Amino acid sequence: MSITDKIAAAGVVGCGGAGFPTHAKLKGTIEHLIINGAECEPLLRTDRYIMLNKADELVAALCAIVQELNIPKCTIALKADYRDEIASLEKAIAKAGANIALHKMESFYPAGDEQTIVYEVTGRVVPPAGIPIMVGCVVDNIATILAVYDAMHDVPLTHKYLTVTGEVSRPVVLRVPVGTSFTRCIELAGGALRSDYFVVAGGPMMGKGLTKEQAACEVVTKTTSGILILPADGYHAQQARIEVSHMLNRAKSACIQCSYCTQLCPRHMLGHPLEPHRIMRKMAVANEIGEDLHDPVIINAALCCECGICEAYACPMGLQPRKINSLLKKKLGAAGIRYQRPEGATYTASPEREMRKVPSKRQAARVEVLPYYHYTIRDLVEDEPETVSIPLRMHIGAPSVPVVAAGDRVRAGQLIAKCPDGALGSAIHASISGRVVSVGNTVEISSSL
Numbered sequence: 001m002s003i004t005d006k007i008a009a010a011g012v013v014g015c016g017g018a019g020f021p022t023h024a025k026l027k028g029t030i031e032h033l034i035i036n037g038a039e040c041e042p043l044l045r046t047d048r049y050i051m052l053n054k055a056d057e058l059v060a061a062l063c064a065i066v067q068e069l070n071i072p073k074c075t076i077a078l079k080a081d082y083r084d085e086i087a088s089l090e091k092a093i094a095k096a097g098a099n100i101a102l103h104k105m106e107s108f109y110p111a112g113d114e115q116t117i118v119y120e121v122t123g124r125v126v127p128p129a130g131i132p133i134m135v136g137c138v139v140d141n142i143a144t145i146l147a148v149y150d151a152m153h154d155v156p157l158t159h160k161y162l163t164v165t166g167e168v169s170r171p172v173v174l175r176v177p178v179g180t181s182f183t184r185c186i187e188l189a190g191g192a193l194r195s196d197y198f199v200v201a202g203g204p205m206m207g208k209g210l211t212k213e214q215a216a217c218e219v220v221t222k223t224t225s226g227i228l229i230l231p232a233d234g235y236h237a238q239q240a241r242i243e244v245s246h247m248l249n250r251a252k253s254a255c256i257q258c259s260y261c262t263q264l265c266p267r268h269m270l271g272h273p274l275e276p277h278r279i280m281r282k283m284a285v286a287n288e289i290g291e292d293l294h295d296p297v298i299i300n301a302a303l304c305c306e307c308g309i310c311e312a313y314a315c316p317m318g319l320q321p322r323k324i325n326s327l328l329k330k331k332l333g334a335a336g337i338r339y340q341r342p343e344g345a346t347y348t349a350s351p352e353r354e355m356r357k358v359p360s361k362r363q364a365a366r367v368e369v370l371p372y373y374h375y376t377i378r379d380l381v382e383d384e385p386e387t388v389s390i391p392l393r394m395h396i397g398a399p400s401v402p403v404v405a406a407g408d409r410v411r412a413g414q415l416i417a418k419c420p421d422g423a424l425g426s427a428i429h430a431s432i433s434g435r436v437v438s439v440g441n442t443v444e445i446s447s448s449l
């Protein structure tokens with residue numbers, strides 16, 4: 001079996017982002033495999049834990065991928081601040097005699113954005129609405145490569161490493177079965193320090209905000225990188241409560257067209273034609289968000305990576321260009337309107353890009369997570385809950401098709417849902433042994449039945 005077939009069989013998807021199936025990403029002629037070790041979201045420590053403690057496995061997986069797929073260059077890009085992780089990787093690379101470079105970046109946000117990291121490592125600009133393979137690159141994250149290592153040994157992706165931090169007794173990196181409840185994960189971090197709190201699934205900049213009640217219904221998926229417990233009346237909770245109509249009214253009345261949002265936008269800095277201040281200007285005369293989806297300025301909202309710098313760092317008026325872009329992207333997608341690159345266009349990063357990078361720590365302060373910024377993880381906490389609820393859709397592409405029914409006995413690692421024939425998707429495996437309780441949008445398994 002080829003390495004890509006093994007990766008597909010193990011159900012490996014991008015563990016740090018939207019969950020693109022990894023076997024599909026490794027197709028085509030790849031000149032440069034870039035591994036994202038930046039972990040640029042403030043507070044997360046998951047990839048750092050893996051680089052520190054699983055460096056040999058990462059290097060072995062990378063050697064296998066580059067050898068089998070004949071990839072001439074491989075680089076792990078991480079922050080120069082990660083001294084222990086760099087030492088660990090350098091030792092593993094030297095031990096294996098591997099041809100893997102380390103690219104050390106400054107501590108800025110969003111160093112881990114796929115298009116930003118390609119530019120940082122290669123100096124090439126991925127065209128707007130393009131993907132890294134258009135400039136010969138593929139970007140995968142650290143946790144994904146660890147899952148590839150397991151796949152090489154026929155071990156499917158059933159467990160997830162994630163950070164639980166913020167207002168908890170003991171910030172931790174966990175390794176738990178996919179389908180473990182958020183409630184259990186918070187307990188494993190010693191519990192929340194407040195009776196009422198707000199939860200962010202992922203990092204504080206791009207994570208998904210959840211009320212305490214919503215979080216109680218959530219489970220760890222293949223893409224969950226963190227669970228943050230934050231004050232119920234803090235920045236994230238307040239931002240989540242802003243209504244769309246209020247957002248539009250504030251854009252109309254308060255945008256001073258200073259253009260800071262555009263000047264600091266990392267995609268604009270790469271030479272992409274995204275200009276959030278011009279989108280906000282359009283909002284000043286709009287009756288509703290997305291009323292003129294064919295306007296070229298509005299179509300450029302499709303180029304937004306939703307990093308949040310415009311609203312959480314740049315805007316002096318506290319406006320939400322990112323949220324407006326996000327709504328516009330949904331409407332553009334629903335209307336089938338795509339950004340079209342002009343024929344023959346070339347893209348060059350701004351000469352001012354270097355001095356407009358946003359320092360990670362300052363960014364953390366702006367979103368009120370500085371009190372949780374400095375901490376060290378030494379140990380891994382592992383757990384095997386009695387029940388798991390495994391979603392059939394936790395990746396890009398078609399939902400997986402269940403191959404088990406309620407009442408079936410399954411063992412950990414057994415295939416429970418397959419990728420539909422001919423579709424982009426992923427296989428899913430039981431993360432604990434037990435009996436299937438129900439099959440719907442999720443497969444629920446209990447070890448006590």
Ligand code: SF4
Nearest residue numbers: 265304305307308310
């Ligand atoms: S969220 Fe704002 S800063 Fe980030 S890419 Fe979109 S427009 Fe640019």
Ligand code: SF4
Nearest residue numbers: 255256258259261315
């Ligand atoms: S930074 Fe804020 S006030 Fe300035 S142009 Fe952008 S949205 Fe308007």
